[in-house]
Amino acid sequence: MTTYSHILQAYQRIEGQAIRTPLLESTAINQRLGGRVLFKVEALQRTGSFKFRGAYNKISQLAQQGIKGVVAYSSGNHAQGVALVAALFDMHAVIIMPADSPAIKINNTRALGGEVVLYDRYTQSREELGAALAQERNLALVKPYDDPDIIAGQGTVGLEAAQQLQILGLTPGQMIAPCGGGGLISGCSIAIHQSFPDTHIWLAEPEHYDDAARSLQAKRRLANNTSHTSICDAIVTPTTGELTFPIIEQHVRGGVSVSESYVLDAMAVCMQELKVVIEPGGSVGLAALLAGLLPCQDKTTLVILSGGNADPQVLARALSQ
Amino acid sequence: MTTYSHILQAYQRIEGQAIRTPLLESTAINQRLGGRVLFKVEALQRTGSFKFRGAYNKISQLAQQGIKGVVAYSSGNHAQGVALVAALFDMHAVIIMPADSPAIKINNTRALGGEVVLYDRYTQSREELGAALAQERNLALVKPYDDPDIIAGQGTVGLEAAQQLQILGLTPGQMIAPCGGGGLISGCSIAIHQSFPDTHIWLAEPEHYDDAARSLQAKRRLANNTSHTSICDAIVTPTTGELTFPIIEQHVRGGVSVSESYVLDAMAVCMQELKVVIEPGGSVGLAALLAGLLPCQDKTTLVILSGGNADPQVLARALSQ
Numbered sequence: 196m197t198t199y200s201h202i203l204q205a206y207q208r209i210e211g212q213a214i215r216t217p218l219l220e221s222t223a224i225n226q227r228l229g230g231r232v233l234f235k236v237e238a239l240q241r242t243g244s245f246k247f248r249g250a251y252n253k254i255s256q257l258a259q260q261g262i263k264g265v266v267a268y269s270s271g272n273h274a275q276g277v278a279l280v281a282a283l284f285d286m287h288a289v290i291i292m293p294a295d296s297p298a299i300k301i302n303n304t305r306a307l308g309g310e311v312v313l314y315d316r317y318t319q320s321r322e323e324l325g326a327a328l329a330q331e332r333n334l335a336l337v338k339p340y341d342d343p344d345i346i347a348g349q350g351t352v353g354l355e356a357a358q359q360l361q362i363l364g365l366t367p368g369q370m371i372a373p374c375g376g377g378g379l380i381s382g383c384s385i386a387i388h389q390s391f392p393d394t395h396i397w398l399a400e401p402e403h404y405d406d407a408a409r410s411l412q413a414k415r416r417l418a419n420n421t422s423h424t425s426i427c428d429a430i431v432t433p434t435t436g437e438l439t440f441p442i443i444e445q446h447v448r449g450g451v452s453v454s455e456s457y458v459l460d461a462m463a464v465c466m467q468e469l470k471v472v473i474e475p476g477g478s479v480g481l482a483a484l485l486a487g488l489l490p491c492q493d494k495t496t497l498v499i500l501s502g503g504n505a506d507p508q509v510l511a512r513a514l515s516q
Numbered sequence: 517m518t519t520y521s522h523i524l525q526a527y528q529r530i531e532g533q534a535i536r537t538p539l540l541e542s543t544a545i546n547q548r549l550g551g552r553v554l555f556k557v558e559a560l561q562r563t564g565s566f567k568f569r570g571a572y573n574k575i576s577q578l579a580q581q582g583i584k585g586v587v588a589y590s591s592g593n594h595a596q597g598v599a600l601v602a603a604l605f606d607m608h609a610v611i612i613m614p615a616d617s618p619a620i621k622i623n624n625t626r627a628l629g630g631e632v633v634l635y636d637r638y639t640q641s642r643e644e645l646g647a648a649l650a651q652e653r654n655l656a657l658v659k660p661y662d663d664p665d666i667i668a669g670q671g672t673v674g675l676e677a678a679q680q681l682q683i684l685g686l687t688p689g690q691m692i693a694p695c696g697g698g699g700l701i702s703g704c705s706i707a708i709h710q711s712f713p714d715t716h717i718w719l720a721e722p723e724h725y726d727d728a729a730r731s732l733q734a735k736r737r738l739a740n741n742t743s744h745t746s747i748c749d750a751i752v753t754p755t756t757g758e759l760t761f762p763i764i765e766q767h768v769r770g771g772v773s774v775s776e777s778y779v780l781d782a783m784a785v786c787m788q789e790l791k792v793v794i795e796p797g798g799s800v801g802l803a804a805l806l807a808g809l810l811p812c813q814d815k816t817t818l819v820i821l822s823g824g825n826a827d828p829q830v831l832a833r834a835l836s837q
Contacts, residue, residue, distance in 0.1 A: 217538055217560060222600065223627055238791040239538060279543065299788065306544055466831065467620065470559040470793040470824030503791030507835040510787065514828040514835075 197343045197442065199389045202350035202382060205252040209351060212283075213248050214240050216352075218359040221468040228484055230491035233365070235356040238473050238503025242303070244429070245352050245379055245501050246276030250337065251283075252348030257335050258284040266334040267291070268321035270428045271300025272502050273339040278309030289334060291324050296428060297474075297506040316431075317421060340378030341436035350382025356497055357390035367394045368494035371480040373501050374398035374407045374450065375430030377439030383499060384446035394497075397489055398443070398450040399479035401427035401458065407435050407443065408450025416440050426455055426509060429476030429502055451489060457482040462513035465500065474505035518664045518763065520710045523671035523703060526573040530672060533604075534569050535561050537673075539680040542789040549805055551812035554686070556677040557792050559824025563624070565750070565798070566673050566700055566822050567597030571658065572604075573669030578656050579605040587655040588612070589642035591696075591749050592621025593823050594660040599630030610655060612645050617749060618795075618827040637752075638742060661699030662757035671703025677818055678711035688715045689815035692801040694822050695719035695728045695771065696751030698760030704820060705767035715818075718810055719764070719771040720800035722748035722779065728756050728764065729771025737761050747776055747830060750797030750823055772810060778803040783834035786821065795826040 219234045237245040250273065254265060264287040267277040274290040281288035290309040292301060293316035304311055314324055329336045338345060360367060370387055372380045377398075384396050398407050403423035410417045418434040425431050435443060458475045461482035465473040473481075480498040483489050489496070540555045558566040571594065575586060585608040588598040595611040602609035611630040613622060614637035625632055635645055650657045659666060681688060691708055693701045701719050708715055719728050724744035731738045739755040746752050756764060774782075782799035785806065786792050794802075801819040804810050810817070 214538060214540070217535060219535070219560060223624065226627065239540060243791055303544065306547065463828070466793045467828065470564055472787045472791040472793065507784070507788065511832050511835045514832045 197346040197350065197382065197385060199385055201343060201347035202354055202386050205347040206351045206354055208255050209248055209251045209348065212251055213351070215355055216240055218356060219469050223468050224464065228491040230493055231495045232484065232491055232498060233360065233495065234469060234498050234500050235352060236471050237352055237499065237501050238471055238477060242275035242279050243502055243504045244272035244276065244477070245349055246272045247279065248351050249345035249348030249378060250276035250280040253337050253342065253344040254280045254284055254286065256344060258286065262335045263287065264332070264334045265337045266325055266328045267337040267339065268325045269339055270431065271296045271304065272429050272504060274300065274304040274309060275307060277337050278304050278307035282308045289328060289332065291321050291328070297504065299506050300504050303504070340376030341438045343438065346378050346382045346439060349379045350386045352379065352499060353383030353386030357387055360497065361390065365495050366391055367497040369395040369397065369489065370497040371397045371399055371483060371489055372499035373430050373476055373479045374400055375432040375476070377407060377435040377443050379499065379501055380447065381439040381442035384442060388446055396447045398447050399483045400450055400452045401425045401430065401476070401479060402452050402454050404431055405450060405452035408452060410435060410440060411444065411447065411449055427458060427476035427479060429474055430479070451483045453479050453482040453486055457486045459513040459516050460485050462510065463516055466514065471500070472503045472505060472510060473500045474502050475509060477502040518667040518671065518703065518706060520706055522664060522668035523675055523707050526668040527672045527675055529576050530569055530572045530669065533572055534672070536676055537561055539677060540790050544789050545785065549812040551814055552816045553805065553812055553819060554681065554816065555790060555819050555821050556673060558673055558820065558822050559792055559794050559798060563596035563600050564823055564825045565593035565597065566670055567593040568600065569672050570666035570669030570699060571597035571601040574658050574663065574665040575601045575605055575607065577665060579607065583656045584608065585653070585655045586658045587646055587649045588658040588660065589646045590660055591752065592617045592625070593750050593825060595621065595625040595630060596628060598658050599625050599628035603629045610649060610653065612642055612649065618825065620827050621825050624825070661697030662759045664759065667699050667703045667760060670700045671707045673700065673820060674704030674707030678708055681818065682711065686816050687712055688818040690716040690718065690810065691818040692718045692720055692804060692810055693820035694751050694797055694800045695721055696753040696797070698728060698756040698764050700820065700822055701768065702760040702763035705763060709767055717768045719768050720804045721771055721773045722746045722751065722797070722800060723773050723775050725752055726771060726773035729773060731756060731761060732765065732768065732770055748779060748797035748800060750795055751800070772804045774800050774803040774807055778807045780834040780837050781806055783831065784837055787835065792821070793824045793826060793831060794821045795823050796830060798823040
């Protein structure tokens with residue numbers, strides 16, 4: 196299982212390559228929610244999401260082993276992270292993406308040098324496609340979350356946030372982060388609990404995709420009915436990972452799920468108050484606070500805003516609410 | 517005249533209070549412009565613009581002198597900076613703002629505890645109003661740019677950017693920053709030339725408000741015809757300052773002015789590629805690059821994105837271009 200020392204090792208690998216993203220705060224948001232809320236803004240990471248961190252931690256090690264090419268399946272953020280890191284190490288990257296990914300994610304992945312293969316996320320299995328391509332073309336598979344090196348890389352978000360909170364002299368009473376496959380929240384939970392063992396950790400999911408919250412209650416991994424559409428493409432996954440779920444069980448108190456209108460509201464608040472563009476799936480933590488699902492009064496809350504790759508049409512919808 | 521040591525002193529005062537804003541870069545923007553472009557993003561500063569820095573440097577010293585209240589005139593960003601800093605020092609702040617300021621700026625100034633007095637920017641003189649209120653109510657006037665402490669505070673943007681460039685091992689061949697009254701660019705010029713004496717510095721202005729560029733050519737301060745409307749409210753000033761212009765003359769090579777459509781394009785690029793919300797006046801430097809007014813091929817360019825307080829309607833216009 197991934198440990199804090201894996202996260203420290205990952206941090207040494209990515210330092211100087213990944214951006215140390217800022218921890219932002221807004222007087223207006225604090226006033227609205229009645230407590231101090233600190234935002235770790237991974238939309239400002241290279242390729243626009245935290246995924247660069249895990250990809251760098253994994254692929255830098257594959258490069259040392261002499262691997263020449265990688266394959267990844269992704270709704271778009273992992274795709275861009277893998278494509279850029281592969282390019283940094285002069286590796287070829289094949290990326291399997293849903294045909295209905297935001298255009299910005301597909302275009303950016305190609306612009307970063309990735310070879311994009313599209314599939315239908317409602318009828319085809321990306322895991323099977325990935326395994327087949329890996330074998331056919333002799334590529335190393337870079338999974339989006341169920342890999343100890345990926346989890347450790349994403350955990351550096353929590354490590355940095357803990358350092359930044361300590362500089363401010365703050366102890367977070369609670370933390371909330373988006374959960375799709377669970378790579379981000381599992382890694383961050385380990386890092387945050389290392390520095391702040393008493394922080395209550397919560398996960399946020401979009402409505403219809405609340406498998407992690409239900410799995411925590413059932414004490415076993417449950418799946419989503421993936422026939423629902425969702426604007427939160429970044430975290431629409433069938434289920435949490437085999438490796439991530441046990442970590443989530445150990446660290447996370449429970450999950451909340453948010454409707455589309457609170458997601459759009461959260462995106463608008465991010466643009467207006469924090470001056471950052473957050474994609475729907477990246478904003479579910481703040482959406483949960485705005486919906487009153489996690490009271491913030493008289494405590495310090497850490498919110499992970501995980502990515503910012505939103506199409507302009509969705510941003511315009513959020514602004515016109 | 518403001519010197520580098522004034523900027524260092526200002527930096528010691530604001531450290532831990534102002535956010536060390538990130539220096540961001542985008543592969544897509546670099547590809548589009550043909551060189552490396554680094555963005556110093558002051559939209560992520562407290563109150564959404566660099567103005568917090570100068571206000572803090574000035575008001576922290578007034579507080580030490582026992583002053584109990586301040587008055588400021590501002591299109592909105594200086595207003596918010598002064599209102600927040602005054603509140604931090606338990607001072608009353610009266611802010612004189614144009615009646616046509618973006619609603620977000622007026623509302624935020626009030627939310628920060630500022631007493632807002634509106635005036636008509638096309639018929640009334642804010643300088644006269646400010647002087648009258650200062651005398652009547654025994655308040656210290658905090659000018660928006662023509663004050664050595666304000667210039668030194670804004671210069672910390674350049675100081676930080678120079679540090680961040682040095683960490684990356686980069687020497688900027690050129691820098692471009694917005695210019696209204698000239699507080700930001702004059703302070704930043706001193707700081708950048710201290711670390712990088714050969715950097716070519718340029719200023720950017722909106723069309724119809726290119727007084728600084730014309731003044732540089734004429735070697736004396738010229739004024740704008742302020743009857744034109746502009747979406748770049750943050751930098752719509754009648755002329756540069758008495759104190760700022762000599763510094764600009766010493767350090768800045770010239771100015772470029774940009775049309776509204778390039779400003780909107782720059783705002784869209786900031787949202788899509790950098791994931792940050794930049795207001796019209798804050799984006800004129802990037803707008804100039806997109807318009808081809810300052811070639812970036814095969815060199816490193818530093819761009820100051822000075823603020824992010826844009827109304828949602830303007831952001832929506834930028835996104836729908």
